[in-house]
Amino acid sequence: MDVDLLLSGYTHQFEAYTHDGRFFLNPGSATGAWTMEAPAPEPSLEVPVQSKATTDSERASLATKPEAGLQTEKQPEPQNEKPEARPLSEEQLELQSAIPNTNPSFALLDIQGPVVVIYIYQLINDEVKVDKLEYRKPVPNVSEPS
Numbered sequence: 001m002d003v004d005l006l007l008s009g010y011t012h013q014f015e016a017y018t019h020d021g022r023f024f025l026n027p028g029s030a031t032g033a034w035t036m037e038a039p040a041p042e043p044s045l046e047v048p049v050q051s052k053a054t055t056d057s058e059r060a061s062l063a064t065k066p067e068a069g070l071q072t073e074k075q076p077e078p079q080n081e082k083p084e085a086r087p088l089s090e091e092q093l094e095l096q097s098a099i100p101n102t103n104p105s106f107a108l109l110d111i112q113g114p115v116v117v118i119y120i121y122q123l124i125n126d127e128v129k130v131d132k133l134e135y136r137k138p139v140p141n142v143s144e145p146s
Contacts, residue, residue, distance in 0.1 A: 014028035
């Protein structure tokens with residue numbers, strides 16, 4: 001590709017460098033997430049386990065029939081019950097350790113002709129760090145006609 005500035009992504013890691021007079025920029029991941037899925041839980045947290053679900057028809061068949069003449073109140077169904085939790089399995093811990101550690105980052109580019117000023121924002125240890133990079137397009141030497 002014959003470009004002066006190439007923006008790329010997908011690695012979720014910030015990277016900026018020049019090569020053969022061209023500037024390459026990977027702004028990283030604004031969220032710090034390495035995947036489109038939710039981040040994996042910390043090893044110290046527990047993973048919820050779903051308890052046995054009972055359908056309405058199963059609940060109805062399990063309920064006792066009221067005796068004649070007695071009125072029964074319908075019991076409200078519990079809502080937002082929290083499932084019981086269990087520790088992470090060895091396989092889950094292995095998968096979690098394979099997740100790369102990324103810092104949330106993004107870049108703002110100020111393009112003015114042959115000059116690009118790049119402001120890099122990174123969240124490192126709960127502090128926002130701002131770096132400024134500048135790239136100037138190399139000007140080819142043009143000899144004066146005689």
